[in-house]
Amino acid sequence: MRRILALLVLGLAFAFGQKELRLFIWSEYIDPAILEAFTKQTGLKVRMDLYESNEEMIAKLQAGGVSQYDLIVPSDFYVPSLIRLALVQPLNHALIPNLKNLSEKFRNPPFDPGNRYSAAYQWGTTGLIYRKDRVGVPKTWGAIFKEPKAPFILMDSPREMLGIALKYLGYSVNTLDPKQVQQAGQVLLTAKRSRYFLGFEGGVGGKNRVVAGAATYAVVYNGDAVRAADENPTKVAFAIPQEGATLWVDSMMIPAKAPNPEGAHRFINFILDPKVGAQLSNYNRYATPNQAALPYIRPEDRKNPAIYPPQELLGRLEFILDLGKNNRIYDEVWTAVKSR
Known part of the structure; x- marks a missing residue:
């Protein structure tokens, strides 16, 4: 009964309230056809603004965006900070019946127990996109960290880039040992001083420069690289070096002062529909956290270790x-890396 009443209230809100949904999301991260289908179903036009890093997204929220946007898609390790800073509001689970479609491991994540504030959107890994027409498969992160011999780009994301350097050194990406983090920072500083270093890039920037031929390697998210490899099969490929890398989950959250929270709940529920969830992953080439969507994922993608890592790789x-x-x-270490 509670769910029926909540959905009735939601329907009345749409009938007399907002006719727009403001989405703040990573670039190249949603199929435009999904937005069109959502508008057709709900009558809500989606206005989309883009960001290239979690830091950029949070800065915009703190500068007034918290009352301008209805939905954001941050990475897992930023969720607790968004909650602590009171930048997001709790979800009304009665308005998201499709929340039940999430795989078990995404229903009660450690960064947001009980999905009180967040619902998983996509998950994936980091690794190297590289020009296969110029170099062989990069088996180690030493390809960019130890005497690099070709132009490369680092990811403009502190925890992910430092995490990769920590894996290269044999440490945990979550170490609390300041000396280990400082060693990782030194790895990045040494890489920065290489004549082959072309800078830091957020979002799809590194991928685009490798595809264009300006760089040979770039640290990127796997889905961006998989799409690029499909579009340029003779030129680019993706690899996770032997030391391992970082995993991530991006989640949907509603800003604390969202102008249309009802529409945001409806959008979350729409994305968590099995067929829509599969359409999203088939477009993005990232793994779906939606268990009910798996039967609709392309068979070749389900078998692709760059999208769904095998257990042996997951261990790293x-x-x-x-x-x-x-x-x-x-x-502190990242600030030192970027400023020197």
């Missing part, structure tokens, strides 16, 4: 955790 991958007050260790 780590989720980045929010470290609370210990995040400052990483922030």
